[in-house]
Amino acid sequence: MNAFSDPPFTGIELPRCDKKRGRIVIVDDDNLNRTLLGAQLSKDNFTVLEASNGKQAVQVCETAIPDIILMDILMPEMDGYETTRFIRKHWPDTFVPILFITSQADESALAECIHAGGDDFLCKPYTPIILKARIKALERMRDQSRQIQWLLGQRLREDELAIQTFKAIKNNVASDSIQTIMKSADQFNGDVFLTAYTPNNDLHALLGDLTGHGLSAALGALPVSDIFYVMTKKGFSAKEILEEINRKLYKLLPANMFMAAQFVTVNSNIDQLSLVNCGMPAILHVRGNPCTVINRVHSSTYPLGVTPELNVDIDIQYNALQYGDRIVLMSDGILEARNEANEMFNDQRIESAISSARHVDDILHNLEQSVHQFMGHNKLINDMSLVVIPCTTDVIPKHDVPVSDSHSFFRHTPMPHREAFNFRIRYEGRQLAKAYPQPLIIDVIKRTIDIGSHAQSLFTIISELYNNALDHGVLCLDSSLKQDPCGFGNYLSERDQRLQALKEGVVSIEITVLAKDKFYEATMEVIDSGTGFDFVTVQAFDAGESHLHGRGIALLKGLCRSLEFKGKGNHAIAVYDWQDT
Numbered sequence: 001m002n003a004f005s006d007p008p009f010t011g012i013e014l015p016r017c018d019k020k021r022g023r024i025v026i027v028d029d030d031n032l033n034r035t036l037l038g039a040q041l042s043k044d045n046f047t048v049l050e051a052s053n054g055k056q057a058v059q060v061c062e063t064a065i066p067d068i069i070l071m072d073i074l075m076p077e078m079d080g081y082e083t084t085r086f087i088r089k090h091w092p093d094t095f096v097p098i099l100f101i102t103s104q105a106d107e108s109a110l111a112e113c114i115h116a117g118g119d120d121f122l123c124k125p126y127t128p129i130i131l132k133a134r135i136k137a138l139e140r141m142r143d144q145s146r147q148i149q150w151l152l153g154q155r156l157r158e159d160e161l162a163i164q165t166f167k168a169i170k171n172n173v174a175s176d177s178i179q180t181i182m183k184s185a186d187q188f189n190g191d192v193f194l195t196a197y198t199p200n201n202d203l204h205a206l207l208g209d210l211t212g213h214g215l216s217a218a219l220g221a222l223p224v225s226d227i228f229y230v231m232t233k234k235g236f237s238a239k240e241i242l243e244e245i246n247r248k249l250y251k252l253l254p255a256n257m258f259m260a261a262q263f264v265t266v267n268s269n270i271d272q273l274s275l276v277n278c279g280m281p282a283i284l285h286v287r288g289n290p291c292t293v294i295n296r297v298h299s300s301t302y303p304l305g306v307t308p309e310l311n312v313d314i315d316i317q318y319n320a321l322q323y324g325d326r327i328v329l330m331s332d333g334i335l336e337a338r339n340e341a342n343e344m345f346n347d348q349r350i351e352s353a354i355s356s357a358r359h360v361d362d363i364l365h366n367l368e369q370s371v372h373q374f375m376g377h378n379k380l381i382n383d384m385s386l387v388v389i390p391c392t393t394d395v396i397p398k399h400d401v402p403v404s405d406s407h408s409f410f411r412h413t414p415m416p417h418r419e420a421f422n423f424r425i426r427y428e429g430r431q432l433a434k435a436y437p438q439p440l441i442i443d444v445i446k447r448t449i450d451i452g453s454h455a456q457s458l459f460t461i462i463s464e465l466y467n468n469a470l471d472h473g474v475l476c477l478d479s480s481l482k483q484d485p486c487g488f489g490n491y492l493s494e495r496d497q498r499l500q501a502l503k504e505g506v507v508s509i510e511i512t513v514l515a516k517d518k519f520y521e522a523t524m525e526v527i528d529s530g531t532g533f534d535f536v537t538v539q540a541f542d543a544g545e546s547h548l549h550g551r552g553i554a555l556l557k558g559l560c561r562s563l564e565f566k567g568k569g570n571h572a573i574a575v576y577d578w579q580d581t
Contacts, residue, residue, distance in 0.1 A: 021139070022067030025049045027057040027083065028101075029075040037070065037101075040128060044135075054078025058086055065094050068138050071118065073102045073109070081116040088117040095145035097138035101126075171229055173197055177394040178205075179364040181386045183333070191331050191385040192221045196232040201268035203396050204232045204241070207329040207387055208304075209260040209280060220259055220305075222558035223248045238263045238276055242310060249305030252554060258305035262329045266321065268398075270391050273321040278310075279303035281335055282347065284328040284354065285319060291326075291357045295319055325391045326360045333384030334367070339374050349374065364388045421448055424510040432470060432507060433499050438462050441511060449513065449520065454578050457559050458522060464552040465526040465572050466509065471495060473530025473570050474505035505529050518580040525573050532568025 024046040026034045031052070038048045049066065051057040055077040060066065069087070073080040084098055100113040100121040113121045119141060122134055172178075172195040182191055190210045197203060206228055210220045224245055231241045242263060249259055260279035267273075275283050277299040285295035301315045330350075337345040353370035357363045367386055389395060423444060427435045438459050445451055451458065471477045475498045506529040514521045556563050562575045 020047055021045050022142075023047045023049060023064065024068045024070065024135075025051060025057060025060050025066045026070050027051045027054065027075070027080065028070075028072040029053055030072075033072075040131070041135075044132065054080065054083030054086070057083050058090075061087060061091065061096075065091060065096060067096070067142060068135065069096055069098045071098050071100050073100060073104060073113070081112060084113075084116045084118055093149075095142060095149070097142050099134055099138055171196070174203070174395040177390060177392075179386075179388040179390075181364060181368055181384075183380060183384045191333075191383050192224065193329075193385065193387055194225055194228045196229050198232055198235050201396065203264075203266040203268075203389075204228070204238065205264045205266075205327075205329070205387070205389060207262045207280070207331065207385060209331045209383070209385070211257045211259070220249060220253055220257065222555070223252060224259065226558070238265050238274060239316065242276060242278070242304065246304040246310035247308070250308050252558075253305050258303040260299075260303040260332070264327055264329065264389065266327070266389070266391055266396055268396055270323050270393070270396055271321050273319045273325075273327070273391075275317045275319065275327075276315055277301065278315075281330050281332055284351075286326040286328055286354060286360060286363065287322060287324075289359055291354050291360055291363060293351050293354060321391055323391065324360065326363060327389040327391065328354065328363065328367075329385075329387040329389070331383060331385040333380060333382040334371060334386065336382045337371050337375050337380060337384065338378055340376050340378060345371055345374050360390070420512060420514045422510070422512045424508065426506065426508045428506050429504055430502065432474060432505060433502055435507075437466060437509060441509065445511070445513060445522070449515065450580070451520075451578075452580075454576075458524075458576060461556060461559055461574050461576055462509070462524060464556050465524060465574060466507065468552065468572065469507045469526045469528035469530070469570070473528030473532075474507060475499065475502070476530060519577065520580065521575060521577040523573065523575050525571070527571045530570050532570050 021044065024041055026037050026041070026048065028034050028037070028050075029052050034050045034052070038050060041048050046068075049060055051060055053075045057069065057071075058078070071080045071084060075083075078086070080100060080102075084100075087096065087098070097120075098118045100110075100118045101124065102109070102113070102121065103124045104110070105123050110121050110123075119138060120134055122131065172193070174195060178195065180193060182193065192206075192208045192210065194206045194208075195203065206224075208221070208224060210224075227245050227248060228241060231244060236244075242261070245259075245261075249257075258279075261276075262278070262280045262283050263276040264283070265274040273285070275285075275297040277283055277297050278301045279299050282299075283297040284293050285297075286292065287294050295317075297317050301310070304310065334345060334350065335347070339345075349370065350367065353366045354363055357366040364386055371384070425437055425441065427437070441462055442451075442455055442459050445458065446455065472479065475495060477495055477498070506527075508527045510525040510527075512523045512525075514523075553563075556574060560574045560576050562573075564573045565571065566573065
């Protein structure tokens with residue numbers, strides 16, 4: 001048992017074993033109480049630490065945050081109330097259950113225990129059975145709190161990855177002239193807005209509203225943006241682009257996910273307009289000063305990804321266009337905005353905000369202000385995106401816009417021999433517990449060639465390949481542990497334990513970068529010493545089944561030109577290529 005004398009103090013922890021239930025601190029100025037209570041808790045497989053006053057308890061926490069604290073009230077230096085308040089103030093992000101054990105039985109003293117930040121109290125005398133029950137309840141509180149904190153952290157990490165992915169995939173044209181407002185109801189906005197020119201200089205614009213947020217929305221946005229940009233630059237029509245996006249999303253996304261979309265094409269002469277609405281609020285065609293809505297294109301087609309095939313022939317509307325007209329796109333977040341009377345910001349309010357604009361350039365500002373005033377102190381309940389496209393030469397220039405008639409992601413044949421560089425990194429045994437190869441690999445590539453915005457994509461690919469090799473190959477972790485939300489905490493705990501105990505195992509990473517003129521190709525091979533990878537999970541996800549795990553493989557497939565697993569799955573080869581523009 002550990003004992004702390006008057007400061008300066010020393011402590012000796014009990015030897016740890018697999019059955020240990022955690023670190024528990026007994027804070028009591030009575031040495032006999034600490035000894036008896038410590039002996040009982042040691043038998044219950046706790047690592048016991050002792051502190052004779054609040055000041056020593058704080059010093060223990062500064063060394064390593066314990067799992068549970070048993071706190072007396074009346075002590076020298078710092079009493080139990082003051083100590084608890086100090087702990088709660090200085091470690092606000094770490095939940096440590098605190099059980100007050102006291103001889104005081106009056107209601108005001110017990111109420112003060114909770115008010116100071118305690119989680120429960122136990123009055124002396126008590127039986128060992130009652131103490132065990134209270135501690136067991138505190139352990140459940142601790143475990144639930146840690147699981148919630150981990151899930152929140154995981155959500156934030158996914159959102160950060162999704163935000164970076166969204167930034168990396170956008171290559172919009174006329175972004176300075178097209179007015180946009182994209183507001184998120186949560187940490188991450190699941191809406192995506194894309195623009196590109198066709199070879200004959202028509203403008204394609206797509207506003208998409210993906211179900212879900214964070215990484216789930218990014219998984220849908222990756223193939224959408226890839227298809228949109230590539231097919232637009234190759235000259236495909238709105239119909240063909242939407243059909244291909246629909247097929248891809250239907251195959252990639254689970255049944256409960258889809259993307260509502262608005263698609264606009266403004267021809268290069270700025271006299272013809274085509275509009276498609278797939279499950280979104282009406283597209284508005286606005287003209288003149290004062291502003292007048294001259295046409296409304298309501299949804300008459302399913303959102304993308306709901307059915308295996310999409311026929312939009314009868315749903316494309318073609319309108320005559322005048323120079324200076326405005327096209328207003330919006331997601332359903334604006335219609336779902338509510339005021340304090342729980343009324344929705346409906347179509348009439350939208351058109352009223354537009355018609356009250358003094359000039360077409362004021363439409364977006366008027367809409368934003370009208371929604372803001374309408375909602376008052378209420379918050380958005382859904383992501384809100386507003387886009388106003390000016391049909392002018394600022395958006396569709398008269399001169400030819402240089403665009404490529406091909407895109408490196410869609411090359412399926414190897415390029416001829418070209419300059420190359422190659423390097424390999426290998427981690428073994430205990431090295432894997434501290435290895436973080438992604439920044440090193442990216443830095444080596446950057447020092448050789450300028451990869452620009454592709455650094456994020458390469459970082460993501462390497463991260464997914466390496467983590468897959470380490471977790472499922474070397475550590476033999478089963479993805480099914482993450483099948484439900486409660487399993488995420490178990491997965492993380494098991495991963496940490498196996499990583500700390502790891503003595504054997506190998507992960508080898510080989511990077512080959514080839515260059516020909518302005519085209520680059522990066523091949524990333526990762527081999528692990530594990531028993532293999534479960535291909536069934538990958539195939540099930542590709543078939544559109546809903547899984548809480550396996551999403552990283554879909555992300556890799558969305559980013560890479562090709563992804564292949566060899567052997568039993570412990571040899572992964574990913575190819576990513578790009579063109580230096």
